[in-house]
Amino acid sequence: MQMDDKKKRQSMIVYVIVAIVAAFAIRSVLYPSLTSGAIEEVSYSDFLGKVDSGEVKQVQLDTGASQIRFTTGDGDSKKTYKTTQFPNDDDLVKKLQDKHVDFSATIPDQNSNLWLYMLISYGIPLLLIFGGGWLLNRRLRKQMGDDAPSMNFGGGFGMGGGLGRSNVREVKGKETGVTFKDVAGQDEAKESLAEIVSFLEHPEKYAAIGARCPRGALLVGPPGTGKTLLAKAVAGEANVPFFQISGSEFVEMFVGRGAAKVRDLFKQANEKAPCIVFIDEIDTIGKRRDTSLNTNDEREQTLNQLLTEMDGFDNHKGIVVLGATNRPESLDVALLRPGRFDRRVPVELPDLAGRESILKLHAGDVKMVEGVDFGAIARQTPGASGADLANMINEAALRAVRCGRSRVTQEDITESVDVVIAGEKKKSTVLSEHEKEVVAYHETGHAIVAAVQNGRRPVSKITIVPRTSGALGFTMQTEEDERYLTTREEYKEQIAVLCGGRAAEELIFGQVTSGAANDIERATKIARAMVTQLGMSERFGMVALGETRNRYLGGGSELTCSDETATQIDAEVRAIVEEGRQMAMKTLTENRFKLHEIAHYLQKKETITGEEFMNILTRDDGFAPKFKQEPAE
Template structure:
């Protein structure tokens, strides 16, 4: 009986615990309503689980009754009947208790499963709440970190912006002596500002350098700061354009503030056209991008006279700059940095060749004359590519052949190993021989340099451009041409078509010379409408728009003059080729054999001698 009592007490205690987890303090009421007999056997306490005295008395009475029935066997039958009734009632109560215990155990299992599910859901809810709390704390930390970084940036921005070392001077700049003379004024002011201020002169706030790419504008700005021995601050204008509005203007303010604190100094803005283009030529959709330009205008206006800060900007497109940027008071001085002339190119070749092992017999003057239109960066690249070619060939030094190869590779493209059929080779050889022959016998044209049938770059198949190269003589670049030289250039351009007609027949001319004929047509049009060299058209110059709107009579006259010039040039070229037909075929045969002939080779062949190769 004691074990059963303990079992009942344990089950009821578990039931109370489960109900309290699910329903709280109302668990006793639910137990009384659901199983009233159980409530009779126990008293619900909120904090304790103990059996009632009635339950103990019930079992004690049953135990006393059994003991007395065993001791008093001689009692009357009526008493025995009463005792039998009480035993029957006790058995009924016990069976009822067992029945309730089974129900309690079943319900206890159900409530336990529900309690487990509820506990899991509560744990998941707590985990989700904890994760959200961690994310929120991380967000607060990142915001605090960014604010702290901004604070540090504001506190230490002067130390974050450092000037570049001015380790170059005007002695390191080759050529462009006229530009250096203009920059000497800026250097003199930065060295001794009192020399100008005591006379009442104010130094220009800005200096704008213009010119083709690779002419050394950035190098000149560094040399200016190095010559004056002042701080040099470099700004790439493209880096001021950021996806966040106002970032470029903020960066510009910081650089100028640091430059003012550390004056005298030079602030150099490279490729200023990326932020300083004309606002009227752009749509208003990009108005937000002009904040950097507006900040630059304000900074240039905000300088005090003789503040010791000089702003130098560089651009390749001076024509697209906003007029407010180039007006007096901002960029007062405009310095044009041109391409180097032949003498300056010689000096550049000498300088860059001194850095590589080269043949002492190099013809530097020929290299300079054959690189008309090349910048200092181009010449540096030519020498570097020649050194690479010499290394690939296993040579110990750079020779003239390596430099010629590098020059043609950079200017015309990589040599193509394109397999051409024999008919195409014959046509190209005759055409290039004709160009070389007319150039050689021309009185006013540019002298011949070399002729070749090798294809480079996209110049594949029938020649899209003339492969024969000309070379100015002397130490002067031909920046202008007189009337005879223009007509000689027309003869040169018409030589290829004239040779095709003469050798292969007028019905067998090829389309390969079409590009050359287009160039000849444009030159003839410029002769009439731009150069004012035509006696019939006069010196009246027409722009392309005016020419399109000109009267029909003028347009007819223009076409007649262009056709006349082309026909006369064709006739002169044909006369030269007809009189030297034998030499033409001989040059073509040697081109097919050797692929490339220089000026000396052509002279040797035209003298009737054989090449020694």
């Protein structure tokens, strides 16, 4: 809606500018003497000299404009001159006749000429400017309400008008169409927000005991986890008006406009209390203030006004401000103190049970065959957000339609997981037989190293079909259960699995390819986190040498140590990754026969299931691997 309003305003301004340009173009056509730049102006004596020398061919005397126009030369050499303020020369006509010069004279009505000049030069442009401004002002007032102040200077170039009004979108509680039953996988967040709903529904119970409602709650978490959905659910549960606006909509070119929008927002909220005010991406206006010279006065004024408004409103009326951000570390401390955003509600990525419940919730809107195993899909998607899972269900439904089925099957959902994680199958990429063989050994190397570990992440699928993400193949592992702690040995095993592909290439072909680029990046990231953040390095011990930046946006860490220590950290990271590579090489060397057998089978079929892989790997033919035993807990 806001974008439509903005486009309409921009269109009106363009119309006004076009009208002004058209007016001046008309003036130029009707009054060419005012705009022509191809005529050279000379003195009257120069004109007489050219007449005496016989250069002048044609003369036009305009007594109304006190101007003489004359031409010299013929054809391409023809030039036009003009002279003004010529004296009353009685001999001029005789001179022109003697030289056989063609001449004429115009004696216009001076009054009508003056009025025409004034009308064309000033009247029409001013009429178009103010007429366009009046139309623009009328449309803005109609869109923003009758109480919107008028704009200045014709409506197109003033700083008044609707610029001080917030573009907030108001929705009545039930009209949000969302309640807590529509939110899955965020039980803790719903429980924390349920108290706000209770206050909005029964404020008298809290007033009787002297409790006050939290002024604000900050929803913090990665993108796609349902922060906006939760805010709408609170309004839907409490059945109160819901005001939604993005932090970026407060950012204005003119100083003070953002603060005016904040005032208008809370004015509307006071009139509709009790209500929910939801500011999405609040870090846009709530960034931490500093003392550097390079500051944004407009943003800071907007933030100061927000702080003032949150202090000033009467929270007994039931006004609750909800903010959402995935960059909480960048927010100003004054915004986070008690009395403003009293609560911080984590909206994290869903766990195993949460992913399963989200899949079931979104599957309720789609026709599916009986017996779909959502638990298996949930185990295949660790780290997926609610938005990712919803997209998987939608992709499965689209695939079912493409395949001509009326219901979604388990295969459709499984394939949709691959599409969301790795992209669509890339039919245009055809690998040569040698490249196909290298990729098959690479992916089999990952799978064997992963399977020979303690079995906590068994292989569920191996494929060498290229994907649109750029991957030429991938090995999918499935979590049997949810784990919240990871040991140093488990991290080393993960690095070994990532090194398994490169190790297989070295072992079989004696050379390496570019196919391990992503594996190297991920292995290095794990090793660096072990050294700088997790205290899992024997050389440095339990010391934090780095800070995590933008943890909800996938940001890496930033070292907080000396250059000498950073050099030692690099050496330690290399040692840990090399240890993982040696572990992978040892495992593949011991299971070389199985590596050949499974790689050839994969090269032939292109995609195999985890069950097929394990059947070949564990078959008792004298070459079955010895699996590591998981320690007793």
